[in-house]
Amino acid sequence: MAFTTPRTWSATETVTAAIMNTHVRDNLTNLDGRTGTKPFLVWLATANQPPAASAATMAFRNGHPVLEFDAATAEIAIFSGVLPVSYSAGGFLTTVYWMAASATSGDVKWNVYIEAHTPDADDLDSDSFGSLNTTTATTASAAGELMQTNVSITSGDGLLAGESFRLQVSREANHAADTMTGDAQLLKVVFRET
Amino acid sequence: MPWTPLRTWTDGDQVTAAALNTDVRDNMVWLDNRVDQRLFQVFLPQAVQSPFSPKVLPGRRNGHACLFFQDEFTTYAVYSSVLPLAYTGSGLVVELYWTPADAGTGTVAWTAEFESHTEDVDNLASDSFGAATTVTDTVPLQSGIIKRVRFVMADGAAIDSVAAGESYRLRIGRDADHAEDDMAGYAQLFRVVVREG
Numbered sequence: 001m002a003f004t005t006p007r008t009w010s011a012t013e014t015v016t017a018a019i020m021n022t023h024v025r026d027n028l029t030n031l032d033g034r035t036g037t038k039p040f041l042v043w044l045a046t047a048n049q050p051p052a053a054s055a056a057t058m059a060f061r062n063g064h065p066v067l068e069f070d071a072a073t074a075e076i077a078i079f080s081g082v083l084p085v086s087y088s089a090g091g092f093l094t095t096v097y098w099m100a101a102s103a104t105s106g107d108v109k110w111n112v113y114i115e116a117h118t119p120d121a122d123d124l125d126s127d128s129f130g131s132l133n134t135t136t137a138t139t140a141s142a143a144g145e146l147m148q149t150n151v152s153i154t155s156g157d158g159l160l161a162g163e164s165f166r167l168q169v170s171r172e173a174n175h176a177a178d179t180m181t182g183d184a185q186l187l188k189v190v191f192r193e194t
Numbered sequence: 195m196p197w198t199p200l201r202t203w204t205d206g207d208q209v210t211a212a213a214l215n216t217d218v219r220d221n222m223v224w225l226d227n228r229v230d231q232r233l234f235q236v237f238l239p240q241a242v243q244s245p246f247s248p249k250v251l252p253g254r255r256n257g258h259a260c261l262f263f264q265d266e267f268t269t270y271a272v273y274s275s276v277l278p279l280a281y282t283g284s285g286l287v288v289e290l291y292w293t294p295a296d297a298g299t300g301t302v303a304w305t306a307e308f309e310s311h312t313e314d315v316d317n318l319a320s321d322s323f324g325a326a327t328t329v330t331d332t333v334p335l336q337s338g339i340i341k342r343v344r345f346v347m348a349d350g351a352a353i354d355s356v357a358a359g360e361s362y363r364l365r366i367g368r369d370a371d372h373a374e375d376d377m378a379g380y381a382q383l384f385r386v387v388v389r390e391g
Contacts (some may be wrong), residue, residue, distance in 0.1 A: 003226055006219035009211040024218060031225045042276045044244075062319050063272070065243060097276070097311075097361045099318060144319035146311045147363060185320070187311075188361055190276050 003030045031110055038193040039084040047187060048071045066185035068078065069171035076170045087161040090193045092153035096169060097188040099146050100139045106180030109136045109172040110149055116157040117164040130157030136177045140150060146187065167191055195222050221350045232297045233390040237273040260382040262295065263368035270367045273386060281358040285391035287344040290366065291384045297337045300377030303330045305367040306345045310356035323365055324354030340384065346391055364388065
């Protein structure tokens with residue numbers, strides 16, 4: 001229901017059930033439904049912090065910065081952020097916005113790993129990504145058309161609100177399930193609370 | 195009004211009009227205003243995507259990064275993002291923070307265009323920006339003073355029907371050929387904000 005301008009109460013008036021339902025119950029329900037403070041982080045291809053080896057390649061497609069993931073060798077992109085303190089332990093979802101460089105059929109296996117940086121615990125001198133999260137998705141019907149592929153995060157490496165973290169995205173090109181020919185071009189990545 | 199810590203009601207309390215107005219009405223109004231700010235994306239000049247022709251020139255003004263828009267021909271800046279899931283379909287407001295490079299008089303014609311990237315439909319191999327919305331703004335009292343120009347764009351065609359969770363681009367232009375754009379010299383753009391209307 002819509003939000004009703006809250007009632008200005010006057011002395012000695014009778015507080016009826018109808019008034020309480022409209023001005024208190026329904027308005028609180030409305031506000032609860034509109035409170036969209038769940039974390040929603042967006043990274044563009046340009047935010048990539050490439051690893052020393054097996055890095056996805058930076059490129060442009062009609063002016064769009066993209067990261068190209070090879071069809072034969074597993075390649076990696078890494079994004080860094082801080083989980084907003086509004087996170088309420090609802091779990092995570094990663095969405096990969098991607099397209100095929102040339103293919104119009106076939107599947108791509110996207111892998112996502114989280115690396116939490118727990119204060120006074122994790123040593124950034126070595127990588128400490130958590131376990132695999134993965135989804136295999138079919139490419140769009142035309143090269144250049146975008147796909148939004150969700151990867152459910154079942155292993156979030158214990159990431160907590162307010163903590164620094166990295167998110168690694170890779171294409172497992174040498175996996176049997178990855179059948180798309182040519183590069184996969186990553187445009188954006190979203191990391192959000194479910 | 196500010197947020198008031200919530201009252202803990204006790205048996206036998208006399209529920210007064212003052213208590214209801216302070217603890218219920220005013221807090222609800224505060225919340226109503228606050229939740230509407232949840233969709234709020236800020237683009238700095240460093241986020242502009244090139245190559246794009248004719249593109250703006252990046253520069254600085256007293257250390258502030260900014261983008262320079264020509265007065266002789268139309269130039270563009272393009273920003274890219276994903277529309278947060280918090281969007282509820284009330285349209286979008288785009289705000290530009292700008293100032294003239296030099297002292298002077300006149301008006302600048304700004305344009306804003308959205309390009310939605312609908313899954314398995316829009317092909318990024320070519321541009322598909324929606325119709326441009328134009329807003330004109332006069333120069334401030336003094337060069338260096340920031341002005342804010344606001345585009346109010348309805349949901350649907352005006353924002354190329356970009357939906358919550360969709361990838362999109364926003365193209366900001368100075369329409370130097372517009373009949374009302376008569377300010378001499380560069381217009382400097384410092385910030386672009388996208389929020390729900």
